[in-house]
């Protein structure tokens with residue numbers, strides 16, 4: 001190792017001994033790979049290898065890395081102010097961002113709460129729903145209803161509505177509030193819709209609606225809970241049931257928002273407007289942590305005129321100007337691009353290049369929606385093994401359970417999609 005290298009090298013021993021990574025053990029951690037930089041859709045390891053990114057840093061880096069326009073938005077904002085408290089103060093980056101969010105989300109969503117991560121946006125959505133019913137003097141609506149296979153984040157209220165098995169409810173059983181779980185949607189996005197699903201769902205409403213404040217669901221794509229692409233008629237039917245039984249509808253668009261499914265927001269596939277909507281992940285183009293919870297005039301008015309009179313939440317870094325600035329720039333970039341065509345192209349390439357995986361013995365299903373490609377296999381993937389082989393072949397993919405999935409940055413060229421798909425095929429072809 002020459003001098004320069006040793007200066008920049010990441011202290012892996014320290015990392016292993018002292019630093020937790022997502023969902024890993026402190027005593028037997030999965031391997032981690034030191035990254036020195038990322039540019040466009042390429043991640044550069046300290047070892048000098050370049051990897052094609054198949055993950056967009058968990059849905060977020062839609063424009064790729066080191067984007068000059070996003071960089072500029074941040075550096076401009078830094079010289080104005082990096083942060084300022086949001087209590088009693090406001091600023092252009094937050095106001096501009098909220099204007100844009102109201103503009104691009106369904107029409108009735110007009111009130112915005114800025115928070116610091118997706119999980120917190122979900123917590124805020126839940127608080128809004130509970131406070132709304134309290135304000136209406138309806139005291140027994142204190143439960144949530146949802147479907148299995150969901151994922152809404154890792155904080156406690158969010159975790160309590162994640163899939164009860166996959167999110168390890170058992171670990172925290174006595175601490176978690178108990179909610180009502182209907183079966184996950186079954187009819188797939190482009191198959192025939194089985195209307196009986198809604199009859200089953202209605203039975204849950206009949207049994208529980210008096211105690212249910214809100215139904216929360218990821219619209220169209222259940223993400224980390226199983227990559228389930230379900231039928232828009234299910235979501236449309238759910239929205240009607242919510243109206244019929246006086247239950248609020250919360251749509252968690254944290255993963256699906258900003259074009260990933262082919263619509264700006266996935267609720268548009270079903271032409272519905274939820275009472276409350278959570279967005280996050282791609283909101284800043286993957287640059288900084290930020291989220292938002294939007295709601296309607298009606299819900300906001302209820303909360304504000306109720307017992308508390310205020311929305312009881314206020315993170316220290318609420319409305320952080322850097323995050324808001326880069327979010328504004330990211331949304332402008334997206335709107336100025338021909339993103340519908342881009343996502344359509346990615347969809348066509350993923351469909352074409354992942355198709356051969358269908359012929360492999362261990363592959364159960366290959367499914368594509370928008371710019372998301374999923375290969376489901378018949379057993380849990382050995383993540384460490386799989387990633388090692390990916391890196392040897394120059395790609396970055398992180399499987400989860402039985403799922404190997406791609407959600408590349410929108411700027412990914414056709415050849416790189418082919419390469420990502422070819423590597424998946426070659427690893428599974430044993």
Ligand SMILES: *Cc1c(COP(=O)(O)O)cnc(C)c1O
Nearest residue numbers: 117118119151152153223254255
């Ligand atoms: C990632 C995710 C969350 C949690 O967001 P964090 O920023 O990780 O807290 C919530 N809901 C959905 C649908 C997600 O994909």
